[in-house]
Amino acid sequence: MSKSLFVPSKRKRDWKLVGGVAAGILVMGALGSGCHATTTTGGSTTGASGNAKTGGKSRSVPHFVGMGLQAAQDAAQKQGFYSLTSHDSLGRDRHQILDRDWKVCSQNVKAGTTVSTDKRLDFGAVKVDETCPAKDQSAPTAAGRTMPEFKGKAVNTARHALPSSTSITVKDASGKDRYVLLESNWQVCSQKPPAGTKLSGQPVQFSAVKFGESCP
Secondary structure (H helix, E strand, C coil), X not given: CCCCCCCCCHHHXXXXXXXXXXXXXXXXXXXXXXXXXXXXXXXXXXXXXXXXXXXXXXXXXXXXXXXXXXXXXXXXXXXXXXXXXXXXXXXXXXXXXXXXXXXXXXECCCCCCEEECCCCEEEEEEECCCCCCCCCCCCCCCCCCECCCCCCCEHHHHHHHXXXXXXXXXXECCCCCCCCCCHHHEEEEEEECCCCCECCCCXXXXXEEECCCXXX
């Protein structure tokens, strides 16, 4: 007696395939609805409802001056302050890439002041082995119609203050013929044209030495 093999019709197999796909979609939809995408900013987790950690509460601002920049940021976050920024106190416009290499010289909100935790805290900082200035130094403002005085300023800040179309050359004033590669480490010793000259698109020349060196 021979055994017969039952083969379902094509229509029945198609309906089973459709049903399986639909069930899979429903399961995936249920899993997706149970998840909520979040983004992390400044150490806090935020979603559609905003920053859940800060909540705009009022807190007393700690004393940060003298602390390492990384330690100051950690201490600020423990108090609920997550909107944090920092700048170069020496006016050289350097970026605080590795925060542990920097220390806090100033803070924009005085210690002991009670403010909302939504307030942005700005730390003025210098490298750990540098001396804090008596007052934060600012980078030169954008040049107007006349050439500003750039002597003593970082070469990079002088460049940024001039129109972007300006042709600029920088030479080592020490006579050692060194390449001026990282311009934030070099200070302007002299400039052509001199301060007060009307700017009309002419090329600009700077002579410079590294910070810590004396101009000739």
